[in-house]
Each structure stands twice: as C-alpha cells, then as structure tokens.
Amino acid sequence: MKQSETAEEREDRIRQICARLAAAYPDAACALTHANAFELLVATILSAQCTDERVNMVTPRLFQKFPDPASLAAAPAAEVEECIRSTGFFRAKARSIIGMAQALMTGFDGKVPSTMEELTTLPGVGRKTANVVLGVAFGIPGLPVDTHVTRITNLLGLVDSTDPVRIEQEICDEVPREDWTLLSLRLILHGRAVCIARRPKCQQCVLNTLCPSARSLS
DNA sequence: ATCCCGAGGG
DNA sequence: CCCTCTGGAT
Secondary structure, three states, rough: OOOOHHHHHHHHHHHHHHHHHHHHHHOOOOOOOOOHHHHHHHHHHHOOOHHHHHHHHHHHHHHHHHOHHHHOOOOOHHHHHHHHHOOOHHHHHHHHHHHHHHHHHOOOHHHHOOOOOHOOOOOOHHOOOOHHHHHHHHOOOOOOOOHHHHHHHHOOOOOOOOHHHHHHHHHHHOOOOHHHHHHHHHHHHHHOOOOOOOOOOHHOOHHHHHHOOOOOOO
C-alpha cells in the first residue's frame, strides 16, 4: 500500500504537474469563438454538456441575428432555439441566454458585469461560467471547474470530491494566483486530448509518473 | 437527486 | 447500446 504523501511532497508534485502541463500546452487559450465579453458569455452558457467545437458551429449565425444584448433580449424564443438546437438542452439554454440578455439590459446598462457576485445573478450563469468570463474576458484570475477539471484533479489525487467549489478552493490554495486561468484551460485541453473520460491514454500522458491513477499498460 | 437534450465515439 | 461533452436550475 502506498502511504499518503507529505505536504511537501504534495506541494512539489503540484508544481511539477503545472510545469509539465505548461510545457505540453504552452499556448492554451479559450477555444470558444467570441468577439467580446457578451459573445463569450453566450458561448459559455451554450457550452454546457456540449463540445466547444459544436458551440462554435452555431454561434456565428446566432451572433449575426442577435449581435448584442438588446437584440437578444427581444428575440423570439423559437428563433433562438432553432439556432442553438444542436448544442443540446436547447430550450433551457434559449431561456437562459434570452433571460441573461434581458437582465443585462435592465440591471447592467447592457454591459457584461465583471464580478463573480454580479455575473452569478444572471440566468444560466453559475460559478463555472462566471469564472470563464472573468478569466478570459476580464483577465481576473479564477479556476473554472468543469467536468474535465473535476475528473483529472480527482484522478491525480489532488482532491477527493466532485463539489466544484471545494475543488476550486483546494487547488487555488496551492497554485499561484496568476496560474489559475491557464491551469484550468490546460487541464481542459489535456482532458480532451489525453486524459479522456472514457479511455485515458496514460501511456502518452506527460503526468504519467505523477499520477496515482496511471496505468502502465491498458 | 433530477431534469434539461442533441450529437458523436466506442 | 451506453457514455460523454468546458453546467445550471429546480
């Protein structure tokens, strides 16, 4: 049986994990196509339980028809639903983005707010979506915890929880603030390319020797 | 805990 | 067929 690592060993392992991810994904960036904070907010809401690639297929037409909060706030639900159908959860997502746009118009002068407290008052915007917008659009450090971050941090033995808030707190507590946003983006890239949920490619994983869940052969 | 919901991979 | 995809609201 492997005994639990000391605080120092853990700290060092986290540093190495961050370093190897940085080397593997030096140019990590948000993959959601967007021209401004409003578009990013819409795209991020649409990305729930859906690949970013598919979101990018529907947003050009959506933003052409509804380019700003004012037009989206006044959009017929059926028309929005038709635009975003292929992203799944289309009725709930249409309700969310239209309601979000209306809330921007009535409460925020048509502008996307830049605080966690304000963002999470918007329909369809939870902590994960808010963290994406804060980090990518406003450069405010945060750690969006999605399905990939949840899976990988648990496999790595850095956390033992599926509670996003708890994961965010525990990881942020041990990683420099300026690295939070990129770490999240890199974990997501890693989760898509290597540490795939269904069948992790442990043989070609740069975190192989740092991961208690790694298998040497499949 | 459950629902929302389409699309692609294995 | 079953699982998963940058979740959030009830």
